[in-house]
Structures are given as structure tokens and as C-alpha cells.
Amino acid sequence: MHYLVDFNPVAVALGPVQVHWYGLMYLLGFAGAWWLGSRRLASGRLPVTREAFGDLAFYVMLGVILGGRLGYVLFYNLREYLAHPLDILRVWDGGMSFHGGLLGVLLAGWIWTRRHHIHYFDTIDFVAPLVPIGLGFGRLGNFINGELWGAPTTRPWGMIFPSAPELIDMTREQLHALHASGQLDRYARHPSQLYEFLLEGVVLFTVLWLYSRRPRPRYAVSGLFALLYGVFRFAVEFVRVPDAQLGYLAFGWLTMGQVLSLPLVVVGVLLLARSRHAPVLAPATAVPAPGKHNGKPTGGR
Incomplete structure (x- = not known):
């Protein structure tokens, strides 16, 4: 007998206040990324203070939430949200786009690096191994919500x-x-949410975390993330039903998720190729103390 996915989307109800599992999954993702990011910071993976790292984490969190929601609106359901614009705020009902969230993170990282004089891709290489934690928890949230099911x-x-x-x-x-x-x-x-939890969350995190434990050339970690995510997402889309308002875009199988993932594969290959001639950045021997310069240039901008 096949399993019936029938969860209550509300984890905790305190009178009129309801805490949804979907929101809790995002909180767990942010908490896990913060904890592991603190470990990477302590090992000298980014030459900034804990205060500067806290700023980076806040910027990235905003990038994920705002970018993810706006990406879903623009890429997947623009007509519906133009008709009901207040529904954009109902994030607890689901409707977040990874690709939009990624663009938000990239923008947040760019703003932060300009303040702290860090090479942009040193920051992105630092953040990349932390992203699959949020991806994994997000897919569990999709599963509990009973959304994004497969064929x-x-x-x-x-x-x-x-x-x-x-x-x-x-x-x-x-x-x-x-x-x-x-x-x-x-x-x-197909429980495609669980396929993505396994590939985009568990496998991607394991590969990136192990790979980034040793000093790597600039661009390499970011390139590996983009390549693997693009391949994993493109593959799972073959057994995942596209959003009803979009359907298949071409050939009776091409989805918006695949269209948005193909550029990531290309970018990943290009970054990995560029990393072959990039400097290998050894971990900093000490983290600057509060009140001192929050970061040192580590290469061209």
C-alpha cells in the first residue's frame, strides 16, 4: 500500500497565531547555515570578524526570502499575483523559487563584499557549501505541504x-x-520533493562540504555548486509535474525549472575552468578583532 501524505501544515497553533511547518523549515535551514558558517569562519575561511559574518548572514537571509518570493512571482505565476498582489505576502502557503533566491543571495553577497573589501567570489565560495542546508529543509517543507509532487x-x-x-x-x-x-x-x-531533498540537500551538501574542507582555487566551490545543482534539478524535473499555470514549455517535457537550471550548468563549467588558473587561498591564520579592519583584499574585484 502506498503512503498517503497527509500532514497538518500548521506545526503549532497558539490561539490566532499559527506556526507553519514550511516556515519552520526555513528557520532550521538558516540556523544550520549559521552554525556551519560560524565553523568555517573560525577555521579562517573568510578573513572577517564575527560581526561582519553576522551582517553577511543577515544580507543572505533577506536575499533568500525576497529573491525567492519575487522569483516565484516573476518566473512562475506573474499573472495570478498581478490580479491578487497581497497574496505575494502569503509565503507560508509556499511559492518560493530557488533560482530567484539564488539571485537574491548573489546580490546580497555583492553588496556585502563592497563594504568589506573581499573578493566577490571568495565570499560566494564561502557561502556555497551552506546553501544545500536550506535547500534540503525547504524540500521537506514542500513535502509536508503536499506540493510540487511528481508524475x-x-x-x-x-x-x-x-x-x-x-x-x-x-x-x-x-x-x-x-x-x-x-x-x-x-x-x-513520485515523491519528487524527497528526490530533491536527497540530491539538492544531502548529496550536494556532502560533496561541497568535503570538497571545501581543503583550500581550493577561487571559483572552484561556486562552480561545483552551480554545476551539480543544475544537473540535479534538471534531472528531477523529468519526474516532477510542472506548475499547472505553466505546464510544459516545449517538446512535451521541458519545464521552467529546466530552463532556469541550464544556465547554472554552463556557469558552473565556466567557473570550474576559470578556477584552474586562479589562486588557491589558504585559510587566514587569525580573524581580525572587533574594531579593526573587517576584511583584507584578496585579489582583483
Whole structure:
């Protein structure tokens, strides 16, 4: 019998105040990235103070939230949000774009580096291994929300999503009764959120974290991140149902997620090629003390 994905999206309800699992996943992602970023900072991976790192973390957090939401609005559902602009604020219902969030992070990093005189890609190389933590938790949030499910499958690990179009009109009681009798098994779908959790979260984090433990040429860590994410996302899109308002863009299989991921593959290859002739930056022997210069130039801008 296939698993029925039926979670309450609200984790905690205190009177009128509701804390959604989706929001908690983002908080866990930020907390995990902060903790591991502090470890990388302590090992000298970025020559700045803890105060400067705190600023970077804040900038990146804003970039993820604002960029992710605006990216979803622009790339996936512009017409709907133009008709109902206040719905843009309903982030707890889901609707975040990784590619928009990535652009937000890149912009936030650029603003921060101009203040602290760090080479831009030294900052991005520092941040890149932390990103899969948020990606992984975000995909778990998608799974709990029962959104971004995959195509129908007969595989034994297929799962049943009540928000799928063939089931969305059923009540919770009807769904559980039919599930208990096995009548919902024919509606099983790929749990594409869990595929992405594994690839974009666990695998990508493990590879980048292990790879970046040793000094690497500038651009290499960022290039590896872009290449692997682009490949993973492009592959999973083959079994993930595109947003209903967009559908397939061409050939009966090309999705917006694949279109947005292809440039990442290209950029990743170019950055890795450029890293072959870039300096290898050894960890700083000491982190500047508060009140002193927050960062030293580490190369051309």
C-alpha cells in the first residue's frame, strides 16, 4: 500500500497565531547555515570578524526570502499575483523559487563584499557549501505541504498526495477510507520533493562540504555548486509535474525549472575552468578583532 501524505501544515497553533511547518523549515535551514558558517569562519575561511559574518548572514537571509518570493512571482505565476498582489505576502502557503533566491543571495553577497573589501567570489565560495542546508529543509517543507509532487508512478515508493488534481475534491475522511481499502494506490506519484531533498540537500551538501574542507582555487566551490545543482534539478524535473499555470514549455517535457537550471550548468563549467588558473587561498591564520579592519583584499574585484 502506498503512503498517503497527509500532514497538518500548521506545526503549532497558539490561539490566532499559527506556526507553519514550511516556515519552520526555513528557520532550521538558516540556523544550520549559521552554525556551519560560524565553523568555517573560525577555521579562517573568510578573513572577517564575527560581526561582519553576522551582517553577511543577515544580507543572505533577506536575499533568500525576497529573491525567492519575487522569483516565484516573476518566473512562475506573474499573472495570478498581478490580479491578487497581497497574496505575494502569503509565503507560508509556499511559492518560493530557488533560482530567484539564488539571485537574491548573489546580490546580497555583492553588496556585502563592497563594504568589506573581499573578493566577490571568495565570499560566494564561502557561502556555497551552506546553501544545500536550506535547500534540503525547504524540500521537506514542500513535502509536508503536499506540493510540487511528481508524475504518476507504479514504483513501490510512490506516494499519494491529496492536493493532486484527481483527489483534491475529496474530503479527508473519504481519502483515508479509500486509502485503507487500497483504492488510492493507482494515484501514487513520485515523491519528487524527497528526490530533491536527497540530491539538492544531502548529496550536494556532502560533496561541497568535503570538497571545501581543503583550500581550493577561487571559483572552484561556486562552480561545483552551480554545476551539480543544475544537473540535479534538471534531472528531477523529468519526474516532477510542472506548475499547472505553466505546464510544459516545449517538446512535451521541458519545464521552467529546466530552463532556469541550464544556465547554472554552463556557469558552473565556466567557473570550474576559470578556477584552474586562479589562486588557491589558504585559510587566514587569525580573524581580525572587533574594531579593526573587517576584511583584507584578496585579489582583483
